[in-house]
Amino acid sequence: MGYKILNHHLILILLIQLFLWVTIINGQFIPGPRLGHTATLIGDKIYFIGGYNFSIIKESDIFYYDGKQLAWVEVNNTVNGQGADMPLKFGHTANVGGPKQDLIFIIGGDRFSTVYQLDTKTNKITLPTIPEVFPNRDNLRFMSSVSYEGKIYLFGGGEMDIKTDITTLYSNHYIFNTINLNWEDSSLVGAPPPRYKHTATLVNEIIYYIGGIQINNSYVSYPLMSDIFRYSTKSNTWSSVVATLAPGNTPGRRLGHSAVLVEGKICIFGGSFNDLSPTESIAMLDTSTLEWSIPSFKNPRRPNMPTLPNLIYHTATLVDKRMLVAFGNYTENKANGYKGLNNKDFYIFDFNNNEWYITAADELTNPSSNIPKLFSSSTSAGISSNRPAIIGSSVLGVLVLIVGILIFVYYRRKKNQSKGDVGYLADDSNISYDKFSFSQRPTLYSSQPSMQCQFTYQQFTPEQCHTAILIGDKIYFIGGSDFSLTEESGIFYYNGIAWVDLNNQVSGQDADMLLRFGHTANIGGPKQDLIFFIGGEQFLKVYQLDTKTNKITLPVILGAIPNGDNLISMSSVFYEGIIYYLFSGGEIDNKTGIINLYNNHYIFDTINLNWKVGGLINAPPPRYKHTATLANGIIYYIGGVQMNNFYASMSNIYRYNTISNIWSLEVTTGNTPDRRAGHSAVLVENNICIFGGAFFGLSPKESIAMLNTSTLEWSIPHFNNPRRPNMPTLPNLFYHTATLVDKRMLVAFGNLGQEDFILPIPSNGDKFSNRSSNYHPRSETNSHSQRSEALTQHVYTMLM
Structure with missing residues (x-):
């Protein structure tokens, strides 16, 4: 026994020594993930400035990629000058300027009136003296910028009120002269409506403005990609043109994308639309013909990879017809330690042969x-000048291999030493799931018997914006979008033992019920065995599913029918199975894409089948993608998006009394969670548990939070995963569903971006754990849009 302990200690000492050796040899700077940064090309260097990585940083990172020496160089430690402590920059602009075109001017992000100047020859940051009057703006973010003949052209942007978090959009057009260091006047006649998170691309002397989000006549919308605004830097005039859209080549609206010029064509990449990835990750606009096209790229190293990456708030830099896409938020990969920030990869798009690479x-x-070199001169010079690096890398590889072997031997011995202990598996990859016993794990239903159950493998697709309704021991899942061309809604249920597909069993006059997306579904009827679907498409149509006969009908409704077309993402609550309360929602204009928000309050009687109008005095402002939770006759409304793309504060909770028909606004205390939309909410012993959601396309810092309805105090519960104890974070989902069964919350589907179907099973205490299953709800055999890759087929169970 003493020999074993001594042997283990010797191995640990050797591991520590090797680790220190590896650290010293491999001490080169490697940048970490970020978003909202800038990338500026000067000579053979790409300078990266600022950006946000969800940590507390007071100063902005500055580093560059040297394409000739093939190295990352951190500039932070060598920066000097009066502006060396430049505060964190996020959503700012950075452009080349100065008499010798060797200066980078950093504008916006925080105080717009403060212009920072980085001298790339000396790494000195200064605050140049600007004699003219500064533009009257505070923290203007996500403007577009272009540098041309020593002048920087800035347009749009959003100014956030720190106290209210309300973002005001502007159509201001500023010109900064980097030679004379002064501001110049510019024209706004014929300029676009106020917008931000768009792109500006210079073609000859014309600037093309594409995408973003805008406000026009008090309506917030995503501009059409066919509506292109152009600004002439020579004549100081604006014009709008309509780009033609080749059949099948229509790029989706988006914000937070990038744009580069490739031989007369503007290449846009990435972005998001209503927190979702656009159908086409990449598109090209021919500036001569004003025609959009969708290029096809292949990955020679991963030929079976079906889709391009979907990124937002990244940067794209063109070098010799090769585009380097860096950082940003990648919604189709697992989060690795950063809350909501999960892209550590870089991407190279080679327009010479339409190939793309992950690096x-x-x-x-x-x-x-084995990747294309961004700078053609780096091929030979880089290899010769970096020969020691190759040798060092080889030595490093050997050391890593030795370390890996020693770690394996060490933990193998430790495992054998404690082989008699019983514990959770750290990984489920070696378990066969063709047959397993439910007694191996805690069940969702406490009354479920221990039994063997055979699962047959089928290929199914995930979904989002669906509904989940608990009736008895069955959870019914209805509708949702999986980005396929499905015209009918999927209907299936989970009974604690098996998944049952109802699509082939549904009958009735409306068995072919159109696809429901962002709809509501609740229990009702005299026997509490009916499910009513409202909203999603034609609001005036109410569908009724009889869970005893699987028959769908359109019941005859009495009273005035609410006036709405495709009202989506309303909140709904049923009270005593009789009254069905619906509040707010968004109505999309299919022609313009503008979403109009409402604070209508409708009440539907599922017994008498008639509509009533609820009170609106002191009701919340118009909103959608929020939640409504019933607690002792009171409905609590939490989160969501209001007008002007404003996310509702989580400390301001609206309550509606179903007895008195009265609204009230309450202010919460405690550890208030981040704002969000598209989250879920369940009631756990008078505590409202919210889970998931998104804030401007990013995951909130706290995936889960609890509101005590008695004290109105927020708290952040702690959950651990007994089978994967090293898993650092909870999953980040939005547009999912959460269903509570015996203090176990089942979280299903939504948008996450992982690949397999995981059924996490809880243990005692605040825990969740993972197990894979071979059954995937909603079997499909047809091919789907690339956006289906962003969805999750995962199901999570948490024990409260």
Whole structure:
């Protein structure tokens, strides 16, 4: 026994020594993930400035990628000058300027009136003296910018009120002269409506403005990609043109995308639309013909990879017809330690042969890597000048291999030493799921018997914006979008033992009920065995599913029918199975894409089948993508998006009394969670548990939070995963569903971006754990849009 302990200690000492050796050899700077940064090309260097990575940073990162020496160089430690402590920059602009075009001017992000100047020859940051009057703006973010002949052209942007978090959009047009260091006047005649998170691309002397989000006549909308605004830097005039859309080549609206010019064509990449990835990750606008096209790229190293990456708030830099896409938020990959920030990869798009590559920061510094070199001169010079690096990398590889072997031996011995202990598996990859016993794990239903159950494998697709309704021991899942061309709604249920597909069993006059997306579904009827579907498409149509006969009908409704077309993302609550309360929602204009928000309050009687109008005095402002939770006759409304793309504060809770028909506004205390939309909410012993959601396309810092309805105090519960104890974060989902069964919450589907179907099973205490299953609800055999890759087929169970 003493020999074993001594042996383990010797191995640990050797591991520590090797780790220190590896750290010293491999001490080169490697940048970490970020979003909202800038990338500026000067010579053979790409300078990256600022950005946000969800940590508390007081100063902005500055580093560059040297395409000739194939190295990452951190500038932070060498920066000097009066502006060396430049505060964190996020959503700012950075452009080349100065008499010798070797200066980078950093404008916006925080105080718009403060212009920072980085001298790339000396790494000195200064605050140049600007004699003219500063533009009257505070923290203007996500403007567009273009540098041309020593002048920087800035347009649009959003100014956030720190106290209210309300973002005001502007159509201001500023010109900054980097030679004379002064502001110049510019024209706004014929300019676009106020917008931000759009792109500006210079073609000859014309600037093209594409995408973003705008406000026009008090309506917030995503501009059509066919509506292109152009600004002439020579004549100081604006014009609008309509781009033609080739059949099948229509790029989706978006914000937070990037744009580069490739031989007379503007290439846009990434972005998001209503927190979702657009159908086409990449599109090209021919500036001569004003025609959009969708290029096809292949990945020679991963030929079976079906889709391009979907990124937002990234940067794209063109070098010799090769585009480097860096950082940003990648919604189709697992979060790795950063809350909501999960892209550590880089992407190279080679327009010479329409190939794309996934790479990493360290691979970009390897001259022998099998990826296109961004700078053509780096091919030979880089290899010769980095020969010691190759030798060092080889030595490093051997050391890593030795360390890996020693770690394996060490933990293998430790495992054998404690082989008699019983614990959870750290990984489920070696378990066969063709047959397993439910007694191996805690069940969703406490009364469920221990039994063996055979699962047959089928290929199914995930969904989002669906509904989940608990009736007895069955959870019914209805509708949702999986980005396929499905015209009918999927209907299936989970009974604690098996998944049952009802699509082939549904009958009745409306068995072919159109696809429901962002709708509501609640129990009702005299026997509490009916499910009513309202909203999603034609609001005036109410569908009724009889869970005893699986028959769908359109019941005859009495009273005035609410006036609404495709009202989506309303909240709904049923009270005593009789009254069905619906509040607010958004109505999309299919022609313009503008979403109009409402604060209508409708009440539907599922017994007498008639509509009533609820009170609106002191009701919340118009909103959608929020939640409504019933607690002792009181409905609590939490989160969501209001007018002007404003996310409702989580400390301001509206309550509606179903007995007195009265609204009230309450202010909460405690550890208030981040604002969000598209989240879920369940009631757990007078505590409202919210889960998931998104804030401007990003995951909130706290995936889960609890509101005590007695004290109106927020708290953040702690959950651990007994089978994967090293898993650092909870899953980040939005547009999912959450269903509570015996203090176990089942979270299903939504948008996450992982691949397999995971059924996490809880243990005692605040825990969740993972197990894979071979059954995937909603079987499909047809091919789907690329956006289906962003959805999750995962189901999570949490024990409260």
